[in-house]
Amino acid sequence: MNEHELRGLIGKVKAGKMSRRGFVQRMMAVGIAAPFATQLLVHSGVAMAQSKGTYKPTKRGGGGPLKVLWWQGPTLLNPHFAVGTKDQDGSRLFYEPLAAWDAEGNLKPKLAAEIPSRENGGLSADGKSVTWKLKQGVTWHDGKPFTADDAVFNWQYAKDPATASVTIGSYQDVIVEKVDQYTIVVKFAKATPFWADAFVGTRGMLIPKHLFADYIGAKSRDAPTNLKPVGTGPYLFKDFKPGDMVTGVINPNYHQANKPYFDSIEMKGGGDAISAARAVLQTGEFDFAWNMQVEDEILSRLEKGGKGRVEVTPGGNIEHMQLNTTDPWTEVDGERSSIKTKHPTLSDPAVRQAIALLIDSKSVEQHIYGRTGPATRDFLNNPPRFRSKANPIEFNIDKAADILEKAGWKKGADGVRAKDGKKLKFVYQTSINQPRQKTQAIIKQAAQKAGIDMELKSVTASVFFSSDVANPDTYTKFYCDLQMYTTTMSQPDPQLFMNQFTSWEVSTKDNKWQGRNITRWRNEEYDKLFRASENELDPVKRAALFIKMNDMAVQNGVVLGIVQRPGVAAVATKLNASISGWDNNTWDLSDWFKEA
Amino acid sequence: MSRQYVIRKILIMIPSLLGISLVLFTVLAMAPGDPFEELATNPAVPPEVRAALRAKFGLDDPVWTRYLHWLAAMLQGDWGFSFVSRMDVDKLILQRLPVTLIVIGSSQIIAILVALPVGVLAATRPYSLFDQVANTLAFVGFSLPTFFTGLLFILVFSIQLDWLPFVYRANIDATGWQFYWEHIKQSIMPVMVLGLFQGASLVRFVRSSVLDVIKLDYVTTARSKGIGERKVITKHVVRNALIPVVTLVALQLPIVFGGAIVTEQIFRVPGIGSLLISAMLANDTPVVMAVTFVIACLVVFFNLLADIIYGWLDPRISYR
16 A cells, blocks of 8 residues: 555545544554554544443442452552553553553543644644643542643653653653643654654553652652552552552542442452463453463363453564574674674575465464464554455465575475575574464474474573573574564554664674664665654655565565464453553553443 | 570571572572563663663672672661562562461461371271271372362362352451451362371371381380270370471471462462562562572471470480
């Protein structure tokens, strides 16, 4: 899809000939994430749809206790320190951002009075500032009013490196100013197409100034409120045992009428995913369980109990294969996979093309992941029913063999292809995790038939994903030919996600292997496209740039998608809980209720 | 048993605890893994944040300095600071310790309550039907690991019969009898799993120990004096037979703690065992260090207790 076609579609939506939903689906079909697609419309003057309200209860409370199970319980409750989703989910019981992302990628106002748009003057024409109008009459749990000062304080708190907040990335490059008691303006140094980052979603939760003002910077860890949250959310803090239990009781002064429905909430942690699934689906002891990393076959069997259902929520996470562009077997200046080298065999495009044809994503989906891993070939991803047309999944051993044959890779006596004395032998690594080992086996088998020998290697997850500079087996060092893991798309905008193939992000010894470009692929055109997308204010052009970037990476065989990893939750039959792949599981907790 | 004896035993504890702490610390420091691993894989967190955190928590110092820092802090009662929860480790442990002690304590009581009468009865009627059955069950009991019996219990009592909850909740919203009843209901399975495992091996110890004593001359003498059988068994046999059993109960405590870690994880009991597992998964070394150290202290302490009870049970044994 090119720019022209996009403009045509947006025109249709404006003219009312096409629904917003239809537009988002079309966008997803060409590889544009839902939140981004809706942003396209906003910038083009089509107002964001109001998130559909399905909330039925007509009075606050009366729903009894809500019992949810996180098999890894929250370990801290300050959203600015919340490293993992479990901590963010826990903090979200008490804290709220200005706006949150719903499942379809629309912004839903929480502490904001409205979502900024060009029409209401919230977005400036030059893309350098966003004006947020805050909701009035909101109080913190201790009764103090919530104002613009609190929002400005959160920016000061998070951007201070001494605070060591994990949200710093969203706040350090912006300037936040108070306009009046209920208005703030977020200013960017240059035109910023994706403005909904600070104060929004997972990293946007706001903490009260009056309780944290004395604990900014190095003293941040001593704040008593770190462990006893005082927020604006639907539940008041009651008790917290790190890793075990978070409890809350209904907030009688919650700023939304008739909400929340439940009288208390209990978030229990610990144990394992399978028994958590049992507690919801089979015995009904709990109403909701998070992150069901359980084989789909088992989930389906448990679902037959009829006490609950499994909900699969599309997101951007992707299990993918990376192909090394450098030589992992030659050491240069004390590092292997140095960018001064070229991979001896993978540098041949024909070999990469062949490998792409040997990944049987559909079998991986069918036999291993089921509903929890829809097959794909793209890197920048969407739900399977809107799959990109540009990169279809093709599994064809004969075709792969044919390509290799034509490129001069001839089979030797041992069945392994070789050219100029260089054999097609690869080491293929991943972390220890049963589905991954099964996937490795499927791919190895296909490769063998085509005359490529793959040696499988599996590394303990705690080593593979560590940033230990001394360990040769970390994924960022990539001291082998092929590797596979899931990369997360924590933000609904592809900007950060796509920097994984830019030349300045290359992971090397110099940056202690902290660069995000692990395949070490360097391409001037890609770099240019990426630079352009950073400042491209025209959302239509920007969308086309991301599609191009995805296609370049996939079609050049730098990275190959295997399966998507959507969010999977177990939900009690009567519970009505809206879950979003672009925000925390508890993003819309105030609206959860049980059907009568 | 003299006061000197107790003091000497306590003094011996100090070097052993120091040695344990040194080994634990070095092993943990050398183990792979990074407490800020999740930050490393999150694209939104700049690497500088991670570097700042590492520097803040002294992770870049050599192992020796870190150990000395830890030891110095420990001597002043500072247990360290959890990287992951950003709170003091002693608070974390104090939150969890009571539950573990209650679960392990009651399982030990169950074990003793089951093992004593069964073992003694089996020994007084060796090779009878009762003895055979008790022996077989005991054998099955201690052959099955706790994680297996735990899952089996869940399958039978929670999922098939739906009698007992399998998720342990420390804060129960009830008062009076209801509160105690709920607590007992959710404790039954974890306590039974641990208690029966422990009890099974105890049965065999009690039995063989009673068998040893029951054949001794003084027991025959007591019988021939015309003392009733019941009195012979309780006053003359059991008290003497208990001496080795007490030592064994104390020496087996490390195994109980090990079993408790697994059992706590299965039933989601918020004890120090599950704290240890989650801390290990998160590479939260200060917490791992502190919990393993607490367990080591408990083991050393119970050994001391065994020595003291030993002397009390058998005043003939004197330590010089």
